[in-house]
Amino acid sequence: MGRRGDLARQALLDAAEELFAVHGIDSVSNRRIAEYAGQSNHSAVTYHFGGRDELLRALIDRYREPVSRLRAELFARLPAEPTLTEYLQCLILPVTGHIGSLPAPTRRARFQRLLATTPSTAAMLAETARSDESSKRLIAGIDELLSAVPATVKAGRERVMGRMIIDICAEYEARIDEGSQTPQWTALGYFLTDACAGLLSAPVSHPDFAGL
Template identity: 55%
Template sequence: MGQHGDKAREALLDAAEELFARFGIDAVSNRRIAEHAGTANHSAVAYHFGGREELIRALVTRHTADTSRRRAELAAGLNPNPALPELLACLILPWVEHLGSLPVPSWRARFVYQLRAVPSMQEVLAGSVLANPLTEDLIGRLEAATGELAPTTRYGRSWILGNMVLGVSAEYEARIQDGAEKANWTGVGYFLIDASAGMLSAPVTHPGDFLTQPSAVYLP
Protein backbone atom coordinates (compact mmCIF):
# COMPACT_ATOMS: atom_id res chain seq x y z
CA MET A 1 0.00 0.00 0.00
CA GLY A 2 1.37 3.42 -0.98
CA GLN A 3 1.84 6.49 1.18
CA HIS A 4 -1.61 7.80 0.28
CA GLY A 5 -3.19 4.50 1.26
CA ASP A 6 -1.30 4.45 4.56
CA LYS A 7 -2.53 7.96 5.38
CA ALA A 8 -6.11 7.02 4.49
CA ARG A 9 -5.87 3.94 6.70
CA GLU A 10 -4.54 5.98 9.64
CA ALA A 11 -7.27 8.57 9.17
CA LEU A 12 -9.90 5.82 9.34
CA LEU A 13 -8.33 4.38 12.50
CA ASP A 14 -8.26 7.82 14.12
CA ALA A 15 -11.86 8.48 13.18
CA ALA A 16 -13.09 5.07 14.33
CA GLU A 17 -11.29 5.27 17.68
CA GLU A 18 -12.78 8.68 18.46
CA LEU A 19 -16.33 7.79 17.38
CA PHE A 20 -16.31 4.42 19.14
CA ALA A 21 -14.99 6.10 22.31
CA ARG A 22 -17.64 8.83 22.22
CA PHE A 23 -20.72 6.91 21.11
CA GLY A 24 -20.07 3.18 21.58
CA ILE A 25 -19.17 0.40 19.19
CA ASP A 26 -22.64 -0.52 17.95
CA ALA A 27 -23.82 3.09 17.53
CA VAL A 28 -21.29 3.98 14.82
CA SER A 29 -21.62 2.84 11.21
CA ASN A 30 -18.80 2.26 8.75
CA ARG A 31 -20.21 5.10 6.65
CA ARG A 32 -20.03 7.49 9.58
CA ILE A 33 -16.40 6.49 10.20
CA ALA A 34 -15.54 7.18 6.56
CA GLU A 35 -17.25 10.57 6.66
CA HIS A 36 -15.50 11.53 9.91
CA ALA A 37 -12.19 10.55 8.32
CA GLY A 38 -12.89 13.02 5.53
CA THR A 39 -13.38 10.60 2.66
CA ALA A 40 -16.29 10.54 0.25
CA ASN A 41 -15.82 6.79 -0.25
CA HIS A 42 -18.41 5.25 2.06
CA SER A 43 -16.88 1.81 1.42
CA ALA A 44 -13.47 2.93 2.69
CA VAL A 45 -13.54 0.65 5.75
CA ALA A 46 -14.16 -2.42 3.59
CA TYR A 47 -11.58 -1.29 1.03
CA HIS A 48 -8.75 -0.66 3.52
CA PHE A 49 -9.50 -3.29 6.17
CA GLY A 50 -11.77 -5.87 4.60
CA GLY A 51 -14.58 -5.31 7.08
CA ARG A 52 -15.65 -3.92 10.42
CA GLU A 53 -14.17 -6.64 12.62
CA GLU A 54 -10.81 -6.32 10.87
CA LEU A 55 -10.91 -2.55 11.49
CA ILE A 56 -11.52 -3.16 15.20
CA ARG A 57 -8.72 -5.75 15.36
CA ALA A 58 -6.38 -3.21 13.78
CA LEU A 59 -7.43 -0.65 16.41
CA VAL A 60 -6.88 -3.09 19.28
CA THR A 61 -3.37 -4.00 18.11
CA ARG A 62 -2.48 -0.49 16.91
CA HIS A 63 -0.13 0.38 19.80
CA THR A 64 0.59 -3.04 21.28
CA ALA A 65 4.21 -3.07 20.07
CA ASP A 66 5.02 -0.14 22.37
CA THR A 67 3.28 -1.60 25.42
CA SER A 68 4.78 -5.03 24.75
CA ARG A 69 8.31 -3.62 24.72
CA ARG A 70 7.74 -1.79 27.99
CA ARG A 71 6.14 -4.87 29.55
CA ALA A 72 9.14 -6.95 28.54
CA GLU A 73 11.49 -4.41 30.16
CA LEU A 74 9.59 -4.52 33.44
CA ALA A 75 9.28 -8.31 33.41
CA ALA A 76 13.02 -8.69 32.80
CA GLY A 77 13.66 -6.79 36.03
CA LEU A 78 11.54 -9.08 38.20
CA ASN A 79 13.23 -11.22 40.84
CA PRO A 80 12.46 -14.96 40.92
CA ASN A 81 9.68 -14.51 43.50
CA PRO A 82 8.06 -11.15 42.74
CA ALA A 83 5.51 -9.63 45.07
CA LEU A 84 1.96 -9.10 43.89
CA PRO A 85 2.40 -5.33 43.24
CA GLU A 86 5.47 -6.02 41.10
CA LEU A 87 3.53 -8.42 38.87
CA LEU A 88 0.66 -5.97 38.63
CA ALA A 89 3.08 -3.18 37.70
CA CYS A 90 4.20 -5.20 34.67
CA LEU A 91 0.60 -5.37 33.47
CA ILE A 92 -0.68 -1.91 34.41
CA LEU A 93 2.24 0.52 33.99
CA PRO A 94 2.81 -0.09 30.24
CA TRP A 95 -0.89 0.62 29.64
CA VAL A 96 -1.06 3.89 31.58
CA GLU A 97 2.36 5.07 30.37
CA HIS A 98 1.19 4.62 26.81
CA LEU A 99 -1.96 6.63 27.56
CA GLY A 100 0.26 9.36 28.95
CA SER A 101 2.26 9.48 25.71
CA LEU A 102 -0.79 10.25 23.56
CA PRO A 103 -1.79 13.78 22.53
CA VAL A 104 -4.74 15.45 24.22
CA PRO A 105 -7.50 14.72 23.50
CA SER A 106 -6.85 11.01 23.30
CA TRP A 107 -9.54 8.38 22.91
CA ARG A 108 -7.65 5.14 23.52
CA ALA A 109 -8.83 4.35 27.06
CA ARG A 110 -12.45 5.19 26.29
CA PHE A 111 -12.38 3.09 23.12
CA VAL A 112 -11.04 0.01 24.92
CA TYR A 113 -13.55 0.49 27.74
CA GLN A 114 -16.40 0.68 25.22
CA LEU A 115 -15.07 -2.40 23.45
CA ARG A 116 -14.99 -4.44 26.65
CA ALA A 117 -18.68 -3.71 27.20
CA VAL A 118 -19.72 -5.40 23.93
CA PRO A 119 -19.96 -9.20 24.35
CA SER A 120 -19.34 -9.87 20.66
CA MET A 121 -16.10 -7.88 20.82
CA GLN A 122 -14.61 -9.51 23.92
CA GLU A 123 -13.10 -12.31 21.82
CA VAL A 124 -11.25 -9.69 19.76
CA LEU A 125 -9.90 -8.05 22.91
CA ALA A 126 -9.02 -11.37 24.53
CA GLY A 127 -7.20 -12.43 21.38
CA SER A 128 -4.85 -9.48 21.67
CA VAL A 129 -3.87 -10.69 25.15
CA LEU A 130 -3.52 -14.37 24.35
CA ALA A 131 -1.44 -13.57 21.27
CA ASN A 132 1.26 -12.18 23.57
CA PRO A 133 3.08 -14.98 25.43
CA LEU A 134 4.61 -12.54 27.93
CA THR A 135 1.25 -11.11 28.96
CA GLU A 136 -0.20 -14.60 29.21
CA ASP A 137 2.77 -15.67 31.37
CA LEU A 138 2.34 -12.66 33.68
CA ILE A 139 -1.35 -13.43 34.13
CA GLY A 140 -0.44 -17.03 34.93
CA ARG A 141 2.10 -15.87 37.54
CA LEU A 142 -0.52 -13.53 38.97
CA GLU A 143 -2.90 -16.45 39.34
CA ALA A 144 -0.17 -18.48 41.05
CA ALA A 145 0.54 -15.60 43.43
CA THR A 146 -3.12 -15.63 44.49
CA GLY A 147 -3.30 -19.41 44.69
CA GLU A 148 -4.92 -19.30 48.11
CA LEU A 149 -8.08 -17.92 46.54
CA ALA A 150 -10.79 -20.25 45.30
CA PRO A 151 -11.02 -20.18 41.48
CA THR A 152 -14.44 -18.53 41.52
CA THR A 153 -13.18 -15.81 43.87
CA ARG A 154 -10.18 -15.21 41.62
CA TYR A 155 -12.45 -15.03 38.56
CA GLY A 156 -14.64 -12.44 40.25
CA ARG A 157 -11.75 -10.30 41.43
CA SER A 158 -10.08 -10.46 38.02
CA TRP A 159 -13.35 -9.24 36.49
CA ILE A 160 -13.42 -6.33 38.94
CA LEU A 161 -9.73 -5.59 38.32
CA GLY A 162 -10.20 -5.34 34.56
CA ASN A 163 -13.26 -3.12 34.88
CA MET A 164 -11.55 -0.93 37.47
CA VAL A 165 -8.35 -0.33 35.51
CA LEU A 166 -10.11 0.36 32.23
CA GLY A 167 -12.95 2.34 33.82
CA VAL A 168 -10.65 4.60 35.84
CA SER A 169 -8.41 5.11 32.79
CA ALA A 170 -11.38 6.03 30.60
CA GLU A 171 -12.80 8.52 33.11
CA TYR A 172 -9.37 10.05 33.78
CA GLU A 173 -8.79 10.45 30.05
CA ALA A 174 -12.10 12.31 29.76
CA ARG A 175 -11.31 14.52 32.78
CA ILE A 176 -7.96 15.50 31.24
CA GLN A 177 -9.72 16.46 28.03
CA ASP A 178 -12.26 18.55 29.96
CA GLY A 179 -9.50 20.30 31.91
CA ALA A 180 -10.69 18.87 35.22
CA GLU A 181 -7.38 17.06 35.79
CA LYS A 182 -3.74 17.80 35.03
CA ALA A 183 -2.36 14.62 33.52
CA ASN A 184 -0.40 12.40 35.92
CA TRP A 185 -0.73 8.97 34.38
CA THR A 186 2.19 7.52 36.35
CA GLY A 187 0.45 8.46 39.58
CA VAL A 188 -2.77 6.89 38.34
CA GLY A 189 -0.85 3.74 37.45
CA TYR A 190 0.59 3.27 40.92
CA PHE A 191 -2.79 4.07 42.48
CA LEU A 192 -4.32 1.27 40.38
CA ILE A 193 -1.49 -1.12 41.28
CA ASP A 194 -2.04 -0.52 45.00
CA ALA A 195 -5.82 -0.80 44.68
CA SER A 196 -5.56 -4.00 42.63
CA ALA A 197 -3.06 -5.61 45.00
CA GLY A 198 -5.27 -4.76 47.97
CA MET A 199 -8.34 -6.26 46.33
CA LEU A 200 -6.60 -9.44 45.20
CA SER A 201 -5.06 -10.03 48.64
CA ALA A 202 -8.15 -9.10 50.67
CA PRO A 203 -9.53 -11.79 53.02
CA VAL A 204 -12.54 -13.81 51.94
CA THR A 205 -15.34 -13.30 54.45
CA HIS A 206 -18.05 -15.19 52.60
CA PRO A 207 -17.29 -17.84 49.97
CA GLY A 208 -19.54 -17.85 46.94
CA ASP A 209 -19.76 -18.39 43.21
CA PHE A 210 -20.04 -14.86 41.91
CA LEU A 211 -18.45 -15.86 38.60
CA THR A 212 -17.99 -19.47 37.58
CA GLN A 213 -15.97 -18.89 34.39
CA PRO A 214 -12.50 -17.35 34.09
CA SER A 215 -12.36 -13.61 33.49
CA ALA A 216 -9.05 -12.43 32.08
CA VAL A 217 -7.33 -9.12 32.73
CA TYR A 218 -7.55 -7.39 29.35
CA LEU A 219 -4.91 -4.67 29.08
CA PRO A 220 -3.73 -4.19 25.48
Protein backbone atom coordinates in the same frame (compact mmCIF):
# COMPACT_ATOMS: atom_id res chain seq x y z
CA MET B 1 0.35 0.54 -0.21
CA GLY B 2 2.63 3.57 0.01
CA ARG B 3 2.73 6.63 2.23
CA ARG B 4 -0.58 7.99 0.94
CA GLY B 5 -2.34 4.75 1.74
CA ASP B 6 -0.71 4.60 5.19
CA LEU B 7 -1.90 8.13 5.94
CA ALA B 8 -5.43 7.24 4.82
CA ARG B 9 -5.45 4.17 7.08
CA GLN B 10 -4.20 6.24 10.00
CA ALA B 11 -6.90 8.87 9.41
CA LEU B 12 -9.58 6.18 9.30
CA LEU B 13 -8.31 4.60 12.54
CA ASP B 14 -8.24 7.97 14.29
CA ALA B 15 -11.72 8.84 13.06
CA ALA B 16 -13.16 5.46 14.01
CA GLU B 17 -11.66 5.54 17.50
CA GLU B 18 -13.03 9.02 18.20
CA LEU B 19 -16.48 8.34 16.77
CA PHE B 20 -16.77 4.99 18.53
CA ALA B 21 -15.68 6.49 21.86
CA VAL B 22 -18.25 9.29 21.61
CA HIS B 23 -21.21 7.54 19.98
CA GLY B 24 -20.73 3.80 20.57
CA ILE B 25 -19.37 1.11 18.30
CA ASP B 26 -22.67 -0.16 16.92
CA SER B 27 -24.00 3.39 16.28
CA VAL B 28 -21.33 4.50 13.79
CA SER B 29 -21.41 3.39 10.16
CA ASN B 30 -18.39 2.78 7.95
CA ARG B 31 -19.57 5.61 5.70
CA ARG B 32 -19.61 8.04 8.61
CA ILE B 33 -16.08 7.01 9.55
CA ALA B 34 -14.88 7.62 5.99
CA GLU B 35 -16.54 11.05 5.85
CA TYR B 36 -15.13 12.06 9.25
CA ALA B 37 -11.67 10.98 8.11
CA GLY B 38 -11.98 13.24 5.04
CA GLN B 39 -12.18 10.36 2.58
CA SER B 40 -14.24 11.01 -0.56
CA ASN B 41 -14.62 7.26 -1.10
CA HIS B 42 -17.44 6.18 1.21
CA SER B 43 -16.19 2.59 0.95
CA ALA B 44 -12.76 3.56 2.27
CA VAL B 45 -13.05 1.27 5.33
CA THR B 46 -13.63 -1.74 3.10
CA TYR B 47 -10.92 -0.66 0.66
CA HIS B 48 -8.21 -0.15 3.29
CA PHE B 49 -9.16 -2.81 5.87
CA GLY B 50 -11.38 -5.32 4.12
CA GLY B 51 -14.39 -4.79 6.37
CA ARG B 52 -15.71 -3.77 9.76
CA ASP B 53 -14.17 -6.60 11.78
CA GLU B 54 -10.77 -5.97 10.25
CA LEU B 55 -11.01 -2.28 11.14
CA LEU B 56 -11.82 -3.18 14.74
CA ARG B 57 -8.93 -5.66 14.89
CA ALA B 58 -6.59 -2.99 13.55
CA LEU B 59 -7.78 -0.65 16.31
CA ILE B 60 -7.25 -3.35 18.94
CA ASP B 61 -3.76 -4.09 17.59
CA ARG B 62 -2.91 -0.39 17.65
CA TYR B 63 -3.44 -0.50 21.41
CA ARG B 64 -2.22 -4.05 22.08
CA GLU B 65 1.13 -3.91 20.31
CA PRO B 66 2.76 -1.00 22.22
CA VAL B 67 1.28 -2.19 25.53
CA SER B 68 2.58 -5.73 24.94
CA ARG B 69 6.02 -4.39 24.05
CA LEU B 70 6.21 -2.29 27.23
CA ARG B 71 4.93 -5.22 29.28
CA ALA B 72 7.55 -7.57 27.88
CA GLU B 73 10.28 -5.05 28.71
CA LEU B 74 9.12 -4.76 32.33
CA PHE B 75 8.69 -8.52 32.60
CA ALA B 76 12.28 -9.06 31.48
CA ARG B 77 13.50 -6.84 34.33
CA LEU B 78 11.61 -8.63 37.10
CA PRO B 79 13.70 -10.05 39.96
CA ALA B 80 14.00 -13.79 40.49
CA GLU B 81 11.17 -13.82 43.03
CA PRO B 82 8.76 -11.00 42.16
CA THR B 83 6.26 -9.63 44.65
CA LEU B 84 2.57 -9.28 43.89
CA THR B 85 3.05 -5.54 43.43
CA GLU B 86 5.91 -6.07 40.96
CA TYR B 87 3.82 -8.47 38.89
CA LEU B 88 0.93 -6.00 38.87
CA GLN B 89 3.20 -3.14 37.85
CA CYS B 90 4.11 -5.15 34.75
CA LEU B 91 0.44 -5.57 33.93
CA ILE B 92 -0.84 -2.07 34.68
CA LEU B 93 1.95 0.47 34.09
CA PRO B 94 2.18 -0.31 30.34
CA VAL B 95 -1.54 0.48 30.02
CA THR B 96 -1.39 3.89 31.67
CA GLY B 97 2.04 4.61 30.18
CA HIS B 98 0.83 3.97 26.65
CA ILE B 99 -2.25 6.17 27.01
CA GLY B 100 -0.16 8.90 28.62
CA SER B 101 2.26 8.85 25.68
CA LEU B 102 -0.45 9.68 23.13
CA PRO B 103 -1.07 13.22 21.82
CA ALA B 104 -3.94 14.95 23.59
CA PRO B 105 -6.87 14.68 23.44
CA THR B 106 -7.00 10.90 23.66
CA ARG B 107 -9.99 8.59 23.29
CA ARG B 108 -8.15 5.30 23.69
CA ALA B 109 -9.20 4.40 27.25
CA ARG B 110 -12.85 5.14 26.54
CA PHE B 111 -12.68 3.12 23.35
CA GLN B 112 -11.15 0.19 25.23
CA ARG B 113 -14.03 0.32 27.71
CA LEU B 114 -16.49 0.21 24.83
CA LEU B 115 -14.70 -2.77 23.31
CA ALA B 116 -14.96 -4.62 26.62
CA THR B 117 -18.64 -3.82 27.20
CA THR B 118 -20.08 -4.09 23.68
CA PRO B 119 -21.26 -7.66 23.01
CA SER B 120 -20.17 -7.56 19.37
CA THR B 121 -16.54 -6.80 20.30
CA ALA B 122 -16.01 -8.19 23.82
CA ALA B 123 -15.15 -11.66 22.53
CA MET B 124 -12.76 -10.21 19.95
CA LEU B 125 -10.95 -8.24 22.66
CA ALA B 126 -10.76 -11.27 24.98
CA GLU B 127 -9.32 -13.41 22.18
CA THR B 128 -6.61 -10.83 21.54
CA ALA B 129 -5.79 -10.54 25.25
CA ARG B 130 -5.28 -14.30 25.52
CA SER B 131 -2.55 -14.14 22.87
CA ASP B 132 -0.32 -11.88 25.01
CA GLU B 133 2.41 -14.22 26.29
CA SER B 134 3.76 -11.79 28.89
CA SER B 135 0.28 -11.29 30.37
CA LYS B 136 -0.25 -15.04 30.62
CA ARG B 137 3.06 -15.51 32.44
CA LEU B 138 2.37 -12.60 34.77
CA ILE B 139 -1.08 -13.91 35.65
CA ALA B 140 0.40 -17.36 36.27
CA GLY B 141 2.90 -15.77 38.67
CA ILE B 142 0.14 -13.88 40.45
CA ASP B 143 -1.94 -17.04 40.75
CA GLU B 144 1.01 -18.85 42.29
CA LEU B 145 1.48 -16.13 44.90
CA LEU B 146 -2.24 -16.23 45.70
CA SER B 147 -2.48 -20.02 45.89
CA ALA B 148 -4.08 -19.79 49.34
CA VAL B 149 -7.04 -17.83 47.93
CA PRO B 150 -9.91 -20.07 46.74
CA ALA B 151 -9.95 -20.32 42.94
CA THR B 152 -13.45 -18.88 42.51
CA VAL B 153 -12.66 -15.95 44.79
CA LYS B 154 -9.41 -15.26 42.96
CA ALA B 155 -11.10 -15.43 39.55
CA GLY B 156 -13.84 -13.07 40.73
CA ARG B 157 -11.33 -10.60 42.10
CA GLU B 158 -9.37 -10.67 38.85
CA ARG B 159 -12.53 -9.85 36.92
CA VAL B 160 -13.25 -6.94 39.27
CA MET B 161 -9.65 -5.80 38.83
CA GLY B 162 -9.96 -5.81 35.04
CA ARG B 163 -13.19 -3.82 35.11
CA MET B 164 -11.76 -1.37 37.62
CA ILE B 165 -8.68 -0.64 35.52
CA ILE B 166 -10.73 -0.12 32.35
CA ASP B 167 -13.38 2.05 34.02
CA ILE B 168 -10.99 4.24 36.00
CA CYS B 169 -8.73 4.85 33.00
CA ALA B 170 -11.75 5.78 30.85
CA GLU B 171 -13.14 8.15 33.49
CA TYR B 172 -9.71 9.69 34.07
CA GLU B 173 -9.28 10.25 30.34
CA ALA B 174 -12.72 11.89 30.12
CA ARG B 175 -11.85 14.31 32.95
CA ILE B 176 -8.60 15.22 31.21
CA ASP B 177 -10.54 15.82 28.00
CA GLU B 178 -12.98 18.19 29.73
CA GLY B 179 -10.17 20.04 31.51
CA SER B 180 -11.01 19.06 35.09
CA GLN B 181 -8.04 16.70 35.53
CA THR B 182 -4.30 17.27 35.14
CA PRO B 183 -2.78 14.29 33.29
CA GLN B 184 -0.70 12.13 35.64
CA TRP B 185 -0.89 8.76 33.95
CA THR B 186 2.22 7.35 35.62
CA ALA B 187 0.89 8.24 39.08
CA LEU B 188 -2.46 6.71 38.15
CA GLY B 189 -0.70 3.50 37.13
CA TYR B 190 0.97 3.16 40.51
CA PHE B 191 -2.29 4.01 42.30
CA LEU B 192 -4.10 1.27 40.39
CA THR B 193 -1.25 -1.15 41.12
CA ASP B 194 -1.57 -0.57 44.87
CA ALA B 195 -5.37 -0.79 44.74
CA CYS B 196 -5.27 -4.06 42.81
CA ALA B 197 -2.66 -5.54 45.14
CA GLY B 198 -4.96 -4.80 48.08
CA LEU B 199 -7.97 -6.26 46.28
CA LEU B 200 -6.27 -9.50 45.28
CA SER B 201 -4.56 -10.16 48.62
CA ALA B 202 -7.43 -9.14 50.92
CA PRO B 203 -8.60 -11.67 53.55
CA VAL B 204 -11.32 -14.03 52.36
CA SER B 205 -14.49 -13.72 54.45
CA HIS B 206 -16.57 -16.28 52.53
CA PRO B 207 -14.55 -18.99 50.73
CA ASP B 208 -17.65 -20.54 49.14
CA PHE B 209 -18.16 -17.63 46.72
CA ALA B 210 -19.15 -19.14 43.37
CA GLY B 211 -17.46 -16.51 41.21
CA LEU B 212 -18.57 -13.77 38.79
